[in-house]
Amino acid sequence: MNGRALPINLYSPPERHLPPESPVYRKLLCSDSNSNSNSKLRFRFNVQFLSGSSVHVLLNGSGVGRNHNQAWKVRSDVKSEPYELSKSAPESFKFKAKLGVDVVSKDENGDEFVDSDVPWWEEFPKRWTIVILCFSAFLLCNMDRVNMSIAILPMSSEFHWNSTTVGLIQSSFFWGYLLTQIAGGIWADTVGGKRVLAFGVIWWSVATVLTPIAAKLGLPFLLIVRAFMGIGEGVAMPAMNNLLSKWVPVAERSRSLALVYSGMYLGSVTGLAFSPFLIHSYGWPSVFFSFGSLGTVWTALWLSKAYSSPLEDPELRPEEKKLIFRDRVSEEPVKTIPWRLILSKAPVWALITCHFCHNWGTFILLTWMPTYYNQVLGFNLTESGLFCVLPWLTMAFSANLGGWIADTLVSKGWSVTTVRKVMQSIGFLGPAFFLSQLSHVNSPAMAVLCMACSQGSDAFSQSGLYSNHQDIAPRYSGVLLGLSNTAGVLAGVFGTAATGYILQHGSWDEVFEVAIGLYLVGTVIWNLFSTGEKIID
Numbered sequence: 001m002n003g004r005a006l007p008i009n010l011y012s013p014p015e016r017h018l019p020p021e022s023p024v025y026r027k028l029l030c031s032d033s034n035s036n037s038n039s040k041l042r043f044r045f046n047v048q049f050l051s052g053s054s055v056h057v058l059l060n061g062s063g064v065g066r067n068h069n070q071a072w073k074v075r076s077d078v079k080s081e082p083y084e085l086s087k088s089a090p091e092s093f094k095f096k097a098k099l100g101v102d103v104v105s106k107d108e109n110g111d112e113f114v115d116s117d118v119p120w121w122e123e124f125p126k127r128w129t130i131v132i133l134c135f136s137a138f139l140l141c142n143m144d145r146v147n148m149s150i151a152i153l154p155m156s157s158e159f160h161w162n163s164t165t166v167g168l169i170q171s172s173f174f175w176g177y178l179l180t181q182i183a184g185g186i187w188a189d190t191v192g193g194k195r196v197l198a199f200g201v202i203w204w205s206v207a208t209v210l211t212p213i214a215a216k217l218g219l220p221f222l223l224i225v226r227a228f229m230g231i232g233e234g235v236a237m238p239a240m241n242n243l244l245s246k247w248v249p250v251a252e253r254s255r256s257l258a259l260v261y262s263g264m265y266l267g268s269v270t271g272l273a274f275s276p277f278l279i280h281s282y283g284w285p286s287v288f289f290s291f292g293s294l295g296t297v298w299t300a301l302w303l304s305k306a307y308s309s310p311l312e313d314p315e316l317r318p319e320e321k322k323l324i325f326r327d328r329v330s331e332e333p334v335k336t337i338p339w340r341l342i343l344s345k346a347p348v349w350a351l352i353t354c355h356f357c358h359n360w361g362t363f364i365l366l367t368w369m370p371t372y373y374n375q376v377l378g379f380n381l382t383e384s385g386l387f388c389v390l391p392w393l394t395m396a397f398s399a400n401l402g403g404w405i406a407d408t409l410v411s412k413g414w415s416v417t418t419v420r421k422v423m424q425s426i427g428f429l430g431p432a433f434f435l436s437q438l439s440h441v442n443s444p445a446m447a448v449l450c451m452a453c454s455q456g457s458d459a460f461s462q463s464g465l466y467s468n469h470q471d472i473a474p475r476y477s478g479v480l481l482g483l484s485n486t487a488g489v490l491a492g493v494f495g496t497a498a499t500g501y502i503l504q505h506g507s508w509d510e511v512f513e514v515a516i517g518l519y520l521v522g523t524v525i526w527n528l529f530s531t532g533e534k535i536i537d
Helices: 095-099 126-159 163-179 181-191 193-217 219-234 236-247 250-282 285-305 318-324 339-343 346-375 381-411 416-436 444-463 465-472 474-505 508-529
Strands: 024-031 040-049 055-063 072-075 103-106 112-115
Touching: 126 163, 126 193, 126 219, 126 236, 126 250, 126 285, 126 318, 126 346, 163 181, 163 219, 163 346, 163 474, 181 193, 181 236, 181 474, 193 219, 193 236, 193 285, 219 236, 236 250, 236 465, 236 474, 250 285, 250 381, 250 444, 250 465, 339 346, 339 474, 346 381, 346 416, 346 444, 346 465, 346 474, 346 508, 381 416, 381 444, 416 444, 416 465, 416 508, 444 465, 465 474, 474 508
Parallel strands: none
Antiparallel strands: 024 040, 040 055, 055 072, 103 112
16 A cells, blocks of 8 residues: 555445444445445445554455446455455545544554554654753753853953952852752652753853843852752753653663753853843843743643653554563663672772763863953954854764764764764864864964864764763663762862962963873773663663
8 A cells, every 4th residue: 555545435324433442343334325226335444443542444345336337346455465456436435534433554664554644743752852851941941041251251341250259150050960960850850841952942042141131130149049940940950851761762861861851952052142132232141031931931832741751651563562661671660779799890989980070171261252252362252152153063063973972872873982982082172172273273264163163072972981871870870970970060160160260370371281181091990990871770
């Protein structure tokens, strides 16, 4: 049938029967309402009702139309063997539409599929709907985070802040971010990622809107609001990791995580590109009001479309559910966290340590890059924002490229351990090399290029350490990400504040040297102690 609806000529809809409790034969009588004769078509159906909403239909029969020359017959079985049809009746209707069931067919390769008239957007894989919604949440996450790195320039001028105060404000975000990493992971693993991520987006959106008000009230109020914003964003990563561990099969893990994390990079691009325009046109408070209000739109979509687990989604198609649950871990809810077991594993500590080493350099570039472009390269506010876009665009591209490469290597037989080590080594050594070149370049263009290449190679970490939580402890991936990201946040707190101190007493070369040293330490630890195998059931 090649997936097309089976043409049958009936002149009135058949009688529809309720599903039987067990497979039995049913009879449907279809009369010709356009004829004065009482000719009837008699069909014999074997209807087998399966689990879920789909059924298989076995049809055997023959009938006579308005004249005896329009005879036809249909043969099919539960596996949809080729049907025979002779002298098709002059009119047709769609078999599924009349009977209200799905017809199982075979393609050229012999694979079964369900014939359906459902629009393509309703057949779009639900697991990728979850991934795209997580992507958009992370896009908003970084939009709301990086707007301060642009707005801090006119704000520091207006409120007369020095470099140490700016570093304090930038690091205050991480105070709250640090508090909710492990708590967010426990919450996500026990009550479900849907609720936790919704809470996070609402919380940080409100804090973003309140930022200009707090700044005008005074520095202590601003520090508190920025810490509150960190509380909301702190639960996002553990909640997302919990959701993807339940929705995405292993063969798609690197790609899905890379896409979600590229939302962070594109969020930085969007925030850095639009913030200067909004500041020049409407003043720096407009950045926080406009970006923060977008969270309400996302929350409405999320609550209507997302579920914490495939088991909770009543609209999930059976074939997708089968794919998701292939090679899955236990679906029993997490009631207690085996802390002693988790903390006794060397790969766990390798993950925690390397997350710290990675985030030190990443958060420095995230929060201080516009200031570097402005003070060192001499770019104005608009130029600083626009040139900051290039490294983040490079990261978005590289993250998805790395995800595709990683999944391809796994599918070709490479061990997950080898793939994770290779990808993370690129994510450490690449940034270390390009940051080391910044002190030797003589033009702004080369400096921007080095920044872009540094961030681009950094994005390969999404297929390295950021995918590793689900590899080694899939049931506790939210908690494990909370643990390692706590170390990453500490790197953000200390690194961002230390950068302000170093700049007040030293130079940018010293800032980059510290980051390079940590990248090299992380490379050694990762290759010695990490693994891609499951070590905690």
